[in-house]
Amino acid sequence: MTGNAEKIITAAKAAYTQGARLVLTPELSICGYPPEDLLLRAAFIKACDEAVSHVALGLAQYPDLHVVVGHPQGSDVRTKSTAIQKRTNQATVLSSGKRVATYAKRELPNYQVFDERRYFTAGEAACVLDVCGTRVGLLICEDAWFDAPCQAAKAAGAQVLAVINASPFHVGKQAERIERMTDGALLTGLPLIYAHCVGGQDEIVFDGGSFALHSDGTLAGRAKSFAEEVWMVDWQASTVRPELVEGGVQDDLSDLWQALVLGVRDYVNKNGFPSIILGLSGGIDSALVLAIAVDALGSERVRCVMMPSPYTAEISWVDARDMAKRMNVRYDELSIIPEFEAFKASLSHEFIGLAEDATEENIQARIRGTLLMALSNKFGSIVLTTGNKSEMATGYCTLYGDMAGGFAVIKDVAKTTVFKLAHWRNQHDPFGTGAQPIPERIITRPPSAELRADQTDQDSLPPYEVLDAILERYMENDQSIEEILAAGFAAADVERVTKLIKINEYKRRQAPIGIRVTHRSFGKDWRYPITSKFRA
């Protein structure tokens, strides 16, 4: 809270110096979004309120400056076990040390990752503010996705719409936002300024890219994505004249890479971890996560450990060493054979007469998890897990084994996208940490968990192109088995994938959080019961 307040004061002063008289900060800029159940604590609301006053006072010496901050306000009224909410998601205008106007969000999203109706009561009135003779209509995020709040602002005299936002990233979201805001501009015939936040907050990444639209809905300009900045927009009468964006529109893979890097950087830094540790297997998932980690924090803060077993192929060793060298990170090898032998001996009496199966595969993965966690416990590094979305969906991963760690970087990246990202990163070096970091053979060899002899992923799963396509339809888009069959997929594949998704719910429930990059991740936007007989 104090950190955000200070950041707002500093940015507002810088903006004022460059000529700004209205400064917009994002939705809930005082406390960050989403504060979740912290909102239920009276002490949290009070601290937010004090931070708002602190910002107001910190800018009191600029009487012609208006600063819009986002913050929660009010508290809930409890009658026995029922809570009746009178808490609002607020945008307050600060000027001359005082709160000169305030607006309560009217449209409260309660779908996907959003739970705003758990915390907030909807506002009912428009708020239009006079800044240097221009009447500015305030809106908060979801408000601008609906007609009524936009029209109400216009009816109340707005000449320009100012929308403060906290809009979670997913691939393609930037275009969706601009399209929807264009509707709002066209509906009202008003120019629109969209102020957005930047940064990672647990599983969510905010991608910045604030923008301004002319009253005819055309894009006037856009701020940088994935970077904080003070972005200036001039307006006169009915036109906006923003600074142009540097660099222009990026492609989806570039956005995705930036989101993953920002997500890791903010999770690790905001939670105070000095460094990262991860298991490198010689496969593509851990290679990709290593490259993301180095782009996020630099090679000095990343170390990796190769933990070979008797099933580890020669090329896995060679490629892991090669990759670590290319990325210039500390690399160690720890054999898991002694622990594996010890476990097998302890269990030999229990398992007498029984063939080896997934049990022994899981033991290997759990030894690796225990070794990484021991290094984490001793040195304070966070363990990054390296499983992808296709694995999380089908349970092709070991609970307390390769799933052990603090942050699951690519848990929302399907395997087919993992390949695309690896190629992309080998062709681009966006943070200057090293060209072509991933040895080509890591990308081209058939994926294998290397937990038994001659194992490949395709022994247990449909081809990834098929798996990922079914996953997208069933899990991301709620299609039924019937609809997927009608699209031409083989019944056996659809049956297998959807069954695996269902029976592995318990595993996902114990997975570390990870970065959401699609419109439906296995996170806050996937709330399935474990106990359920339904599947269709």
Add this chain to the structure above:
Amino acid sequence: MTGNAEKIITAAKAAYTQGARLVLTPELSICGYPPEDLLLRAAFIKACDEAVSHVALGLAQYPDLHVVVGHPQGSDVRTKSTAIQKRTNQATVLSSGKRVATYAKRELPNYQVFDERRYFTAGEAACVLDVCGTRVGLLICEDAWFDAPCQAAKAAGAQVLAVINASPFHVGKQAERIERMTDGALLTGLPLIYAHCVGGQDEIVFDGGSFALHSDGTLAGRAKSFAEEVWMVDWQASTVRPELVEGGVQDDLSDLWQALVLGVRDYVNKNGFPSIILGLSGGIDSALVLAIAVDALGSERVRCVMMPSPYTAEISWVDARDMAKRMNVRYDELSIIPEFEAFKASLSHEFIGLAEDATEENIQARIRGTLLMALSNKFGSIVLTTGNKSEMATGYCTLYGDMAGGFAVIKDVAKTTVFKLAHWRNQHDPFGTGAQPIPERIITRPPSAELRADQTDQDSLPPYEVLDAILERYMENDQSIEEILAAGFAAADVERVTKLIKINEYKRRQAPIGIRVTHRSFGKDWRYPITSKFRA
């Protein structure tokens, strides 16, 4: 769905035979509560609809019978990325093979464990049904906690209120419900029938105990708690004449025991596990969980494993063996020493010159977790974890170690309550599985994790009476640090406990689900960010 539909048909026929002409089943009785994101699937809604028709047809031969079933209805309308819900939580009256009336829930809870506004749109109209000349006003759960829906039913001509419910258990909830329903009866001057469900669904337990109130708000009678039954209520004009409850009101510890037993039994059986395995340490938590497991499933389906280390006290062995014998369960011993030695040797180069610390303690816990999971993987048993709420709060437990397992039985039971429950169980044998199952010394010895020499819990934590009192105030009741200090707790204790609660959020996020028995558990009703600087 099919299972519930068949159960409803069977119960309705039995009730009809006993003279019933109106049969109430619980809220969402067709699919169970809460279905969570299954509600977003069109195929799920369709399957529910088919199940409703199946029930209607299955009872078509009883033309004077009315059956009320609960089910979701309708679908959401999506406009770009925004979902507008037109789905309702419905009570439909079936008679003569047809749907003769239907009612949409008006008050949608969206607090604690509830997310109904994520899925449902509120209904607006009352629904009054004529059954054999009596006009019955239908209400669904939360509706009856508010005045307006009760008054609307009366205004529409109701002579009796029939409320179908799915109301999660916590200790004391039964009294809260009766108190609130009494308000509804008094407000309207109508008798009220409260029909409730029974059973465990993931972390939630429904405790049954349907009841009927006279029009003056006095309790007319109550059905059994924690057991399914067809419970008959006569009514004539303005009075209800239910069967009396067997056994009368139970105390809190008895209710709590029943809830834990039912929660385990339903989670294990509904998810198809043949048996249970758990680690027995000679301490009170695992002793209590063993007793609950045996009461839930019988001694033949429960086995336990003692996994001693060099730090295991002689009395732990003796008491664990004694307890297993008293409970008549399979008991084995597996030393973790060889694995511990192997891990220490593998890491000796990494840890050279560094003192032993929590790292080595965690390795021991993780070896135990890996052994239990290996037995689970090989034989299909579910591992029950044995950590209590005080440990979950303070992180006094090892991720992937003692936290490894499928179901955390006592994760919502604070340590001071663990002691009370152990005493209670030694004085009662509610399922006839064995008197005094817990050796007295397990209850009286000072708690210890036994992960280093001469360790006790109180080396790391405040006394449990203090810890649990702070936990209840801070975590269950959202009190601020200031308020807790004002209540007379020592600053150092409050600081330590609240800090531990905060920094262990990441651990809880990867914990198995467990049974909710308080009004705030570390489950769906505790939604805190991991990344946050706030603490007050």
